């Protein structure tokens with residue numbers, strides 16, 4: 001295969017993997033809640049926690065962040081091998097998605113925490129930059145869902161991809177973007193969030209406490 005073709009295909013795979021990771025992230029952020037069967041406790045609840053306490057998951061190691069994606073990757077690769085569809089393109093796609101949470105985690109860490117190699121790859125935009133990911137964490141937290149590269153988000157935001165998708169879903173099903181209690185003025189969050197409150201915030205009244213006081217008062 002000519003070199004240029006390999007480069008273009010790799011670029012396409014990197015963008016597709018980023019888009020798929022963003023699609024999953026958007027589904028978790030926009031629909032369902034922590035009580036949604038199976039996906040609620042496994043994926044949506046950690047996302048709610050992440051929006052309220054973005055730095056909390058940086059304490060997790062690779063395995064804690066990636067075991068479920070690794071499992072999914074093994075299933076996909078095993079299925080492809082069984083069907084005779086293994087290729088380097090699929091391998092690259094799975095490799096990126098297995099590490100999507102890790103790459104996301106890096107964009108919440110300081111340069112000292114990630115080390116010089118990861119910081120270098122963020123600087124040259126091979127990995128998503130913390131600056132771009134910060135756009136997702138800006139109220140109302142409904143843009144820039146793709147977590148692994150800087151390539152896909154600007155294109156999707158330019159055409160308001162997620163906004164149009166949500167309008168279409170609302171038109172077809174009536175379902176609207178879930179309330180995000182981590183946005184200013186939309187709290188307090190659910191009471192169980194208090195269990196995840198970082199120790200450094202101990203001096204402040206937390207969401208659960210505020211909710212309780214409101215209930216009692």
Ligand SMILES: [Zn+2]
Pocket residue numbers: 025029047051136
């Ligand atoms: Zn999010």
Ligand SMILES: [Zn+2]
Pocket residue numbers: 050054104108133137
């Ligand atoms: Zn994040």
